[in-house]
Amino acid sequence: MLDIGKKFLSPGGASLAIISFFLPWVKFKCAADDASHNMSGFDFANHVSMIWLVLIAAIFIVATFFYYNSKNLLKHARPIIITCSIMGILVPILKYGSFWIYGYEVPLLQEKFFPNDIEANIQFGMIGLFLGFLLSIAGIILLNYSYGSEDNDxxxxxxxxxxxxxxxxxxxxxxxxxxxxxxNEFSESEVLHNQKDQTAEDSAKGNLVRKQKLQRSLVIASLNNNTEKMKAILEDSDVDINKESYLNDKIKFITPLQAAVYNNRSEAIDLLLSKGANFNQKNAQGLSAMMIATIKGRKTIIDKFLAYEGKKTGVDRTKLNIQNVDSTDIFVVRTLKLKHSSGKEINISNGDVIGRKTGEHTSFFQNYRFVSGKHGCFYNKGTSWFYEDLGSSNGSFHNGLRLTPNIKVELSSGDRITISNESFTVSF
Structure with a gap:
């Protein structure tokens, strides 16, 4: 529930701006005359049409707020209120600034004056106007959208x-x-219900809605680790285990496996993998389940994915490839090469550290202050190579994705590692 003061800060500020429009904005005093003259926003608007935009903007803010509030959609009023408030502030500033450049004809004095001819002082009406619009901006920004928000479950x-x-x-x-x-809750009877008494058109439309509910229910069940419900939904032939569904405004579209990884649901992950879920498939935001696990530092899940991939391909990724020569087992280890964007290339050994310091470090960065002394390290395990960010200040990026510190990521030929503004290409 919203704090009432915050909720009505925006319309309250706009109301203050409306009142201030009719109060004195500027006090003019001629150098050759002791008489002074106050002018309100209303007085200015009668001679400068653009000033009417200030009053219109304030009224529009109040109307917009109460319109969207009545529909519980205050979130959609935010850009409108901010735009109107900025316009209400800028118009007086621009017109006041033009006076100092081009001079101004004061209607009440019937003369054109320049800064040297006249003394102009800001009055409380102008201050109230600016304060009102600033309060409108602050109110809509500070608004807690749990009230009247589409994100509310x-x-x-x-x-x-x-x-x-x-x-x-x-x-x-x-x-x-x-x-x-x-x-977010769909009972199995709702989800699995088949509408039989519909026309052909209604049946097709109803079937589409049913499929969407099924897919979304699977995502939510995966998010909540409800494996019994997942099994019931997966029995339906219309369900695509790798299809993404809309969840909410924060997460947008996500697949069931990505949802399970997002909430670290081990049992749901095991079930989805056993049914053929793809942990490398990317969603609309370009994220896969593997990427989500890496971003969130789910090392156990990453190991599970790698092990499961090995099971599916018949290759144990934790073992070295062995080549039999004259009945002697020889370990074949690939050599890792790093090629800098400048063209410089070096060979990497197991345990090499890349960073700013010299000595035991493999370094391109002797005098580069944005790179940590020990930025990242390369490891060899069997035929595989890994890179680990050692908790650097500015981070490391693997194929454009920021790495979680102290979590190893496997490298493939052609991968790109970026440290600060420096880019390297991996090759074997």
Missing amino acids: NVYDKNAIDSILGRNNKVDLEKVNKYLKIE
Whole structure:
């Protein structure tokens, strides 16, 4: 629930701006005359049409706020209120600034004056105007969108709730349960219900909605580690285990496996992997389940993915490739090369550290202050090479993705490692 003061800060500020429009803005005093003259925003607007935009902007802020508030969609009022407030501030500033450059004809004095001819002092009306618009901006920015927000998981029909309250405010629990439906919850009967008594057109539309609910229910069940519900949904032939679904405004579109990784749900991950979920498939934001695990530092999940990939391909990634020569086992280790964007190339050995210092470090950065002394390290395990950021100040990036400190990432030929503004290409 919103703090009431914050909620009405924006319309309150706009109302202050409306009142200030009719109060004195500037006090003019001619150098050759002791008489002074006050001019309000209304006085200016009668002679400079652009000033009317200030009043219009303030009124529009109030109208916009109450319109979107009535629909519980205050989030959508934010850009409108901010734009109108900025316009309400800029118009007087620009017109006042033009006076100092081009002079100004004061209507009440019927003369054109320049800065040297006239003394102009800002009055409380102008201060109130600016303060009102600034309060409008602050109010909409500080607004807690849990009120009237589309992100709110609980969607209530207010009129329906009011209708089930009697004169003594006694509540019919059966009606409450009917109207208070939580958006994120779909019972299996709702999800798996097949609408049989529809026309062909309605049936197709209903089937599409049903598929969308199924997919979204699978994502939510994965997010909550509800494996029993997941199994029931996965039995339906319409479900695509790798298809992404809209979750909310914060996370947007996400696949079931990505949702399980996001909330670190081990049992859900195991179930989805066993059903053929792809942990390298990217969603609309370009993130895969593997990337999410890396970003969030889920080392156990990363190891599980790597092990599962080895199981699927029949190759144990933790073992070295062995080549048999004259009945003697010889370990074949690939040599890692780093090629700098300048063309410089070096060979990397197991345990080499890249950083700013010289000595035991492999370094391109002797005098580069944005690179840590020990920035990252390369490791060899069998035929695989790994890079680990050693908790550097400015971080390391692997193929454009910022690495989690102290988490190793496997390298492939052609991968790009970026440290500060320096880029390297990996080759074997």
